[in-house]
Amino acid sequence: MILYTPMPLEIVLAGSDDFCPAYEEVSIRGRKVLIEKKDSIHASIVRIISSNPFDFLDPALFPGAIITFEAK
Amino acid sequence: MNNQYLPQVFSPTWPWTTPNKLRLNEQPQTPNPVPQPTGTPTSNLQELGQLSPPEQPDSNIHCITIVGQIEGHLILPSQNKTTKYEHVIPQLVAIEQNPKISGLLIILNTVGGDVEAGLAIAEMIVSLSKPTVSLILGGGHSIGVPIAVSADHSFIAPTATMTIHPIRLNGLVIGVPQTYEYLDKMQDRVVKFVTEHSRIPQEKFRELMFRTGELARDIGTVLVGKEAVDVGLVDSEGGIEEALEKLNQLIVERQKPSKGGPIQ
Numbered sequence: 001m002i003l004y005t006p007m008p009l010e011i012v013l014a015g016s017d018d019f020c021p022a023y024e025e026v027s028i029r030g031r032k033v034l035i036e037k038k039d040s041i042h043a044s045i046v047r048i049i050s051s052n053p054f055d056f057l058d059p060a061l062f063p064g065a066i067i068t069f070e071a072k
Numbered sequence: 073m074n075n076q077y078l079p080q081v082f083s084p085t086w087p088w089t090t091p092n093k094l095r096l097n098e099q100p101q102t103p104n105p106v107p108q109p110t111g112t113p114t115s116n117l118q119e120l121g122q123l124s125p126p127e128q129p130d131s132n133i134h135c136i137t138i139v140g141q142i143e144g145h146l147i148l149p150s151q152n153k154t155t156k157y158e159h160v161i162p163q164l165v166a167i168e169q170n171p172k173i174s175g176l177l178i179i180l181n182t183v184g185g186d187v188e189a190g191l192a193i194a195e196m197i198v199s200l201s202k203p204t205v206s207l208i209l210g211g212g213h214s215i216g217v218p219i220a221v222s223a224d225h226s227f228i229a230p231t232a233t234m235t236i237h238p239i240r241l242n243g244l245v246i247g248v249p250q251t252y253e254y255l256d257k258m259q260d261r262v263v264k265f266v267t268e269h270s271r272i273p274q275e276k277f278r279e280l281m282f283r284t285g286e287l288a289r290d291i292g293t294v295l296v297g298k299e300a301v302d303v304g305l306v307d308s309e310g311g312i313e314e315a316l317e318k319l320n321q322l323i324v325e326r327q328k329p330s331k332g333g334p335i336q
Contacts, residue, residue: 001183020150032159051134051163051176 021046028067031055041069133319134167135177136160142182142215144189155182157189164196174327175319178206178223184214187239187258191215194222194265203322207315208232208306218262220306221270225318227310230297234305236280237292271304 005012023034023046031050035043045065048055055061138160140153148154167173178197184190197204197219206223208216213235220226220234228234239259245251263281267274280293280303287294300306308314 016151023150049159051136051167052131053133053135054131 025049028061031058031061033061035067038066043067043069130172132172132174132323133177133316134163134173134175135179136163137179138182138193138216138219140182140185142185142190142193142219144186144192146186154185157186157192160193161196164193164200167202168200173202174323175203175205176200176223177315177319178204178219180206180208180212180216180220181210182212182216182219184216184235187215187262189215191218191261191265194218194269197222198269203319203326205315205319205322207310207312208234208300211235215262217305218265218269221266224322225308226270226306227308227315227318228297228300228306229311230309232297234295234300235287235292236277236295237287237290238281266305270306273304276303277305 003009003012021036023036024043025032026035026043027033031048033045034047034049036046037043043066045061045063045067047063048061050056059065060067138155140155141148142157143152143154144157164176167176176197197206204223204225206220206226208220208226208228209232210229211233212220212228213233214237217234217236220228239255239262241251241255259281263274263277266272267277280295282291283293284291286292295303295305298309301309308318310318
């Protein structure tokens with residue numbers, strides 16, 4: 001990785017040593033997405049794992065979107 | 073979000089272990105006394121309050137982005153952004169089988185990674201019956217090179233770079249001649265693949281790989297944009313417009329009936 005920024009490196013990389021996100025792969029409407037759990041029923045979308053470019057246009061699946069789970 | 077009462081475990085038994093006051097919806101929940109078969113933690117949950125996806129036509133071109141490290145036999149620490157073998161291979165199988173998909177665009181911005189995973193993805197792309205075009209943006213280094221050349225036509229952005237350098241061995245290395253032989257064999261797999269699927273001659277590729285004086289801490293070469301085209305590694309310089317134009321052209325060409333003799 002090559003960084004090209006006027007920001008000091010210790011600010012850019014602050015906290016990177018203890019950064020250990022817990023990602024989980026789930027299927028939402030048939031699409032595989034990587035989520036990061038916020039609490040027991042909320043999660044935010046990190047990444048969409050799909051080769052269909054239109055899957056990336058679904059506003060509900062935008063990276064950062066919060067999804068809520070409920071019992072069936 | 074007040075989560076002090078919520079259980080810390082994201083478990084399939086959540087609705088029945090949470091205090092009543094925290095239930096978000098007012099619908100009466102019937103506790104299910106029969107334990108559900110345990111699948112993934114979210115297998116018996118569904119989303120709430122979401123819009124249905126907008127209706128859109130299916131794209132006849134699918135796109136696979138290869139970003140960060142290419143991950144194969146080992147799971148890398150979480151600060152690495154990775155492209156996983158087990159995500160890409162099934163997608164390639166699905167693309168080959170789906171009759172609605174007529175072409176594949178591969179976008180690369182990778183720093184290399186697992187040799188076997190990289191070669192596996194490259195071999196899958198080569199053997200795909202559908203037209204494929206690759207586009208290198210940012211960087212397509214090391215094992216990204218075989219993936220880039222595996223497409224029917226490859227493009228490189230003018231500022232994108234490709235680093236060509238020898239393979240390294242990690243872990244226990246025994247100082248015997250066999251170690252060298254083994255390393256040489258692994259390297260030959262990459263060299264053979266790249267030279268068979270691009271215009272670059274083997275001697276030239278090896279020369280770039282073992283060149284000294286270009287990289288400060290390694291031997292090898294960095295090719296920027298047009299340089300990769302000039303040595304014959306990549307087919308043309310361009311961006312998304314050229315890549316999609318070429319892919320659509322290849323799709324039309326492949327759909328045309330062959331101009332051979334009359335088929336009776």
